[in-house]
Amino acid sequence: MNFDEATKKQLLTIALHDDCPLEFKYKACVELQLKNWGPTFLQKLLKYWGMGLSENQIADKFGVEDWEVKKQLLKYNLYGSRVKRRNGA
Incomplete structure (x- = not known):
């Protein structure tokens, strides 16, 4: 997945709700901070x-x-x- 092209909504879904590897959740959180x-x-x-x-x-x-x-x-x-x-x- 290309995290830098994901929307905030998509990133929040990955970080908080998706059943995915911890590495993906971490990357989603990092990208959310960059989008602040x-x-x-x-x-x-x-x-x-x-x-x-x-x-x-x-x-x-x-x-x-x-x-x-x-x-x-x-x-x-x-x-x-x-x-x-x-x-x-």
Whole structure:
């Protein structure tokens, strides 16, 4: 299984409920920590949002659900606040 492409929901299911080897549960927990919305994720969120990526595209890059990206954008008053570039600028 490719843990870095799994969603948080999938990782939580593996870590808490699945009957699988302890190694898989450990890997799922490690990946969940990496997916935490820390400073690195926020920096990348700002970068991707500024590049014009949609919530869906950003969610795919992070391996999270679309609503999680939208929630973070709303939290920081970024949702719906893009500036359109002018030609030649």
